[in-house]
Amino acid sequence: MKLLRKFELYLANQPLTSDFRARRFSTKNVAWLVLPIAIAGVLTFPGHQVLAKSSQTVEVKDTVDPDAIKALNSMGTYLRTLKSFQVKADVTNDDVLDDGEIVQYTSKVDLLAAKPNRLRVEVTSDEKHRLFFYDGKNFTVWGKLVNYYATVPAPPTIDKLIEQVDNKFGIELPLVDLFKWGTDAEDAKKIKSAIDIGPSTVDGVTCEQYAFRQEGVDWQIWIQLGQFPLPRKFVIRSLVDEARPQHSDTLTWNLAPSFDDTAFVFDPPPDAKRIVLAEENGKTTGKEK
Amino acid sequence: MKRLIQIFTILAILASAATLSAQRGGRGGGHATRGSAPSSVNRNYNQNTNVNRNTNVNVNRNVNVDVHNDYHGGGYYGGGCCYHPVAVAAAVTATAVVTAAVVGSMVHSIPPSCTSVIVNGLAYQQCGSTWYQPQFSGGSQTYIVVNAPR
Numbered sequence: 001m002k003l004l005r006k007f008e009l010y011l012a013n014q015p016l017t018s019d020f021r022a023r024r025f026s027t028k029n030v031a032w033l034v035l036p037i038a039i040a041g042v043l044t045f046p047g048h049q050v051l052a053k054s055s056q057t058v059e060v061k062d063t064v065d066p067d068a069i070k071a072l073n074s075m076g077t078y079l080r081t082l083k084s085f086q087v088k089a090d091v092t093n094d095d096v097l098d099d100g101e102i103v104q105y106t107s108k109v110d111l112l113a114a115k116p117n118r119l120r121v122e123v124t125s126d127e128k129h130r131l132f133f134y135d136g137k138n139f140t141v142w143g144k145l146v147n148y149y150a151t152v153p154a155p156p157t158i159d160k161l162i163e164q165v166d167n168k169f170g171i172e173l174p175l176v177d178l179f180k181w182g183t184d185a186e187d188a189k190k191i192k193s194a195i196d197i198g199p200s201t202v203d204g205v206t207c208e209q210y211a212f213r214q215e216g217v218d219w220q221i222w223i224q225l226g227q228f229p230l231p232r233k234f235v236i237r238s239l240v241d242e243a244r245p246q247h248s249d250t251l252t253w254n255l256a257p258s259f260d261d262t263a264f265v266f267d268p269p270p271d272a273k274r275i276v277l278a279e280e281n282g283k284t285t286g287k288e289k
Numbered sequence: 290m291k292r293l294i295q296i297f298t299i300l301a302i303l304a305s306a307a308t309l310s311a312q313r314g315g316r317g318g319g320h321a322t323r324g325s326a327p328s329s330v331n332r333n334y335n336q337n338t339n340v341n342r343n344t345n346v347n348v349n350r351n352v353n354v355d356v357h358n359d360y361h362g363g364g365y366y367g368g369g370c371c372y373h374p375v376a377v378a379a380a381v382t383a384t385a386v387v388t389a390a391v392v393g394s395m396v397h398s399i400p401p402s403c404t405s406v407i408v409n410g411l412a413y414q415q416c417g418s419t420w421y422q423p424q425f426s427g428g429s430q431t432y433i434v435v436n437a438p439r
Contacts, residue, residue, distance in 0.1 A: 177329050238327050275411060284424055
C-alpha cells in the first residue's frame with residue numbers, strides 16, 4: 001500500500017495529461033501494469049530528478065536566461081574580431097528515412113577563412129569529397145572523387161557568398177553560423193527559451209553549455225570559458241520533422257593559420273572536367289564565355 | 290481528351306518530384322530519405338519550409354510504389370538533402386519518369402558505356418544519341434539530358 005501511495009505521488013509529479021490521470025483512477029488494471037515502471041522510477045532517483053526538472057521547464061514556458069543570451073552575444077562579438085581562422089569540425093548528421101527511421105552520417109570539415117572575402121572549405125564524407133574555393137571573385141565547387149568542378153562569378157564578401165550559394169544554387173556550406181553569429185541582433189530575438197546548463201568539457205577544454213529553443217529547432221552550444229569565447233561544439237535538432245533529426249559539430253580552432261592567396265584559388269588538375277552549377281530556378285550557370 | 294492529358298501531366302510531375310526527393314537523400318543503399326537535420330540555426334525555419342517538406346513527404350508516400358524502378362540502379366549518393374524540394378521539382382519535366390532521355394529531365398546516374406566529350410570547355414556524356422550534361426545540383430552531382438551540343 002505504501003508502494004501504491006508512492007506510485008501515486010510519483011505519477012502526480014509527472015507531466016501527464018489530465019486525460020491519462022483520469023483514466024488512471026477509473027482503470028485499476030492500467031495502474032498495476034504501470035506499477036513496476038513507477039517503482040523503478042522512484043528507485044532511480046537521479047533519473048526522476050531530471051524528469052521533474054524537465055516538467056518544470058515545460059510549466060515555466062519560454063524562459064530566456066539573459067546570461068545565456070549574453071554569452072551568445074559575447075561569442076558572436078568575439079567571432080567578429082577574428083580576421084582569419086582555420087576550424088576543423090567533426091560532424092554528425094541525421095538523415096530521416098521515409099518511414100521515420102534515423103540514420104546517422106559522419107563527415108569532416110576543414111574550413112579556412114580570411115575575412116572578408118576569402119574562403120576555402122573541404123568536406124570529406126563517406127561518399128563525397130568536396131572542396132569549395134572563394135577568392136572574392138569566383139566561387140568553385142570541386143568534386144574530387146568525380147573530378148568535376150564548376151566555377152561561377154561570386155559576390156564580394158563571404159557573408160554574401162553564403163547567402164547566394166544557398167539561395168541560388170541550393171548549396172549549404174558547412175559551419176555558416178560561425179559567420180552569422182554576432183551580425184544580426186534580430187537572431188537573438190528568435191530565441192524563445194535559453195538555459196545555462198552549466199560547465200562541460202569538450203576535448204579537454206572547459207566550456208559552458210547552453211540550450212536554446214527557437215522556431216523549428218532546439219539547439220545547444222558549448223562556449224569556451226575564459227578570454228576566448230569560441231564555440232567548441234554545437235548540436236541542432238530539427239523539430240520540423242517528427243523524427244527530430246540531429247546535427248552536431250565539434251570544433252577544433254586554429255586562430256593563427258598560415259596560408260597564402262593560392263589557398264583560395266582552384267587550380268584544376270589536368271584531368272578535372274568543368275561542368276555547370278544547377279540553379280534553384282532550373283537554369284544552369286558556369287558556362288564558358 | 291485534352292483534360293486527360295492535363296491530368297496525366299500533373300501526375301507525372303508529382304511522380305517525378307517524388308522520385309527526385311527520394312533520390313536526393315538516397316544514400317542508405319537505395320532507401321528513400323525524406324529529410325535531413327539542419328546544419329545552421331540561422332536559416333529560416335519558417336512555416337513555408339514546413340509546408341514544403343510535408344507536401345514532399347506525402348507525395349513520396351503516395352506514388353513511391355509506381356516510380357520505384359526508376360531510381361533503383363544505384364550510383365547515386367545524395368546528402369544535404371531536401372532543402373529546396375519545390376524548386377527542384379519545378380525543374381523536372383513531366384516526362385522524366387516515363388523515359389530518362391527527354392531533353393531537360395534530370396537523372397542521378399547515366400547508362401554504362403557512355404563517352405565523355407568536352408564541348409566548349411564543358412564536360413558532357415554522350416550515350417548513343419542521348420547527351421547528358423553533368424551538373425552540381427545542391428549537394429549532389431546529377432545529369433541533365435540536353436540536346437546534342439555540337
